[in-house]
Amino acid sequence: MTNTRTNDLPLLKRSDFGADFRWGCSTSSYQIEGAVLEDGRGESIWDRFCAAPGHIRDASSGAVACDHYHRWPQDLDMAASLGTNAYRFSIAWPRIFPEGRGRIPNQRGLDFYSRLVDGMLERGLEPWVTLYHWDLPQALQDQGGWANRDTVAAFVEYTDVVSRHLGDRIKHWITHNEPWCTAFIGNHEGVHAPGLKNFQTALQVCHNVMVSHGLVIPVIRRNVAAAEVGAALSLHPLYAASDSARDVAATRRHDGLRNRWFLDPLHGRGYPSDIWNLLGDKAPIVHEGDLQVIATPTDFLGINYYFPEVVADAPGLGVMETRVMESPNVERTAFGWEVSPDGMVALLSRVATDYQPPVIYLTENGSSYEDVVSSNGEIDDIERRRYLERHLLALREIVTKGIPVKGYFAWSLLDNFEWAEGYLRRFGLTHVDFHTQQRRLKLSGKWYRSFLRGER
Ligand code: IFM
Numbered sequence: 289m290t291n292t293r294t295n296d297l298p299l300l301k302r303s304d305f306g307a308d309f310r311w312g313c314s315t316s317s318y319q320i321e322g323a324v325l326e327d328g329r330g331e332s333i334w335d336r337f338c339a340a341p342g343h344i345r346d347a348s349s350g351a352v353a354c355d356h357y358h359r360w361p362q363d364l365d366m367a368a369s370l371g372t373n374a375y376r377f378s379i380a381w382p383r384i385f386p387e388g389r390g391r392i393p394n395q396r397g398l399d400f401y402s403r404l405v406d407g408m409l410e411r412g413l414e415p416w417v418t419l420y421h422w423d424l425p426q427a428l429q430d431q432g433g434w435a436n437r438d439t440v441a442a443f444v445e446y447t448d449v450v451s452r453h454l455g456d457r458i459k460h461w462i463t464h465n466e467p468w469c470t471a472f473i474g475n476h477e478g479v480h481a482p483g484l485k486n487f488q489t490a491l492q493v494c495h496n497v498m499v500s501h502g503l504v505i506p507v508i509r510r511n512v513a514a515a516e517v518g519a520a521l522s523l524h525p526l527y528a529a530s531d532s533a534r535d536v537a538a539t540r541r542h543d544g545l546r547n548r549w550f551l552d553p554l555h556g557r558g559y560p561s562d563i564w565n566l567l568g569d570k571a572p573i574v575h576e577g578d579l580q581v582i583a584t585p586t587d588f589l590g591i592n593y594y595f596p597e598v599v600a601d602a603p604g605l606g607v608m609e610t611r612v613m614e615s616p617n618v619e620r621t622a623f624g625w626e627v628s629p630d631g632m633v634a635l636l637s638r639v640a641t642d643y644q645p646p647v648i649y650l651t652e653n654g655s656s657y658e659d660v661v662s663s664n665g666e667i668d669d670i671e672r673r674r675y676l677e678r679h680l681l682a683l684r685e686i687v688t689k690g691i692p693v694k695g696y697f698a699w700s701l702l703d704n705f706e707w708a709e710g711y712l713r714r715f716g717l718t719h720v721d722f723h724t725q726q727r728r729l730k731l732s733g734k735w736y737r738s739f740l741r742g743e744r
Contacts, residue, residue, distance in 0.1 A: 297677055302742055304684050310414065310695025311740055312374035313367055313717065314652050316421035316465065318350045319704040321380060323357030327396035330386025332423040333433070333474075337481035346710035353705045355725050360404055366718055366727060367701055368411035371740030375413040376651060376697045377404070378421035378465065381446055388425035389442040393449045401450075405457050416651075416697070417454070418462040418520065419447055419504070420497075422470060422480070422707075429482050434470065434493040437575075440500040447504040448511065455512030462590055462651065463501040466522040467550060470497055479708050487607060488570040495572035498553060502581035520590030520651040521550050525628075525635040529600035529613045538601035541566070542610045546597070555643045556583040566607055588694070590651035591639065596631035623656040623713055627675060629682035640691040647692050653679055654699035656706070656713040665728060667719045672732040676717075680739070698736060702727070 318334050338349030367375050383397030408415045428439050471494035478485040501519050508515050528539040544563035552560050558579050602611035619627040655675040659667045686693055703716035717733030
């Protein structure tokens with residue numbers, strides 16, 4: 289039954305998206321690599337954060353994760369066997385500069401990624417690299433992390449080294465993954481590394497990350513012929529909890545920090561004034577020219593789409609005075625995230641109308657469910673398969689509307705270390721037994737494979 293379509297859903301074919309469409313899976317370094325003490329890798333903020341009790345729900349860490357550092361040939365074989373033509377991964381900055389910066393990079397770290405990229409090319413997978421997917425060198429955090437402007441300079445140096453070493457083989461460069469998460473989950477909510485709970489710090493982190501994005505674009509272009517560069521934002525369609533003027537205004541405010549805080553400056557509009565005016569003395573320090581730097585033209589916009597949010601007014605609750613509501617009677621993943629392919633259509637339509645990016649890639653989309661390995665070793669993750677199929681149907685609708693989405697990357701190739709949730713949330717198309725490291729393609733992965741291979 290794996291290769292048949294879900295009976296109540298319309299037929300979907302790879303060819304509906306055109307021959308040049310990029311199809312891939314996404315991963316990130318700390319979530320899959322393990323080998324945190326090998327080949328000269330330095331400590332990252334996630335190593336430090338995981339070591340402190342109470343931060344990770346199952347008290348785990350990425351120390352071993354999927355052991356991808358050693359098992360990458362098998363993992364790339366799996367990615368290629370699906371019929372994908374691209375693969376998104378990230379580089380662990382502490383493998384390149386164990387102390388965050390320095391005159392001489394760690395050659396063994398560069399060699400690892402060089403082998404990995406060669407492995408992709410040998411398998412017909414176009415490498416899509418993310419430079420920062422949250423594993424900051426701890427040495428830089430010890431000096432203030434992203435809140436310290438020096439980290440911006442360090443990121444430029446790191447990018448220069450990586451793009452000079454790998455730019456002959458990598459054409460697609462993603463500067464940052466989900467700067468909202470870097471800034472706010474890590475520095476305001478305290479749920480991710482480095483675990484700070486300070487709104488003002490989070491705003492400064494956010495600004496510095498955005499400046500670093502703009503500053504590395506010319507560096508990559510200088511080092512990489514015909515490079516295509518962009519950032520991957522986590523964006524959400526937002527709905528007011530009621531028609532009341534207060535909830536509608538709250539939703540606009542929430543949108544201001546969740547979505548427009550990134551989209552506006554990236555598109556040359558500066559920070560949204562409605563939000564800036566609310567921030568008062570918490571607003572970030574912005575140097576002259578920063579907004580022009582952030583608005584440096586890119587080649588594409590990466591969007592990570594997972595779920596919509598329903599927002600209500602919350603007087604007295606922080607500067608933003610908003611609350612995200614749990615709307616009842618909606619379909620949710622095991623993580624509690626609302627399942628809404630329509631939300632993806634709404635989001636992409638809105639971004640296309642309001643900002644007109646020339647090219648969009650869906651750089652992440654996926655779902656977490658509680659998978660069960662049956663006695664015959666199969667993982668019949670019907671819900672994830674259906675999630676994937678419905679989101680690809682939504683994607684076809686988006687493409688049919690003329691919105692320039694040119695690629696889709698499923699999150700994720702493998703079950704992996706899901707940050708503060710540890711190994712309790714599985715997002716993979718491939719099941720990983722974290723005791724034996726055995727990989728097994730799930731029903732969802734088999735569905736993606738049959739779709740990509742045109743076997744349906
Ligand atoms: O696992 C994460 C990933 O690192 C960033 N985007 C969302 C995924 C699921 O939470």
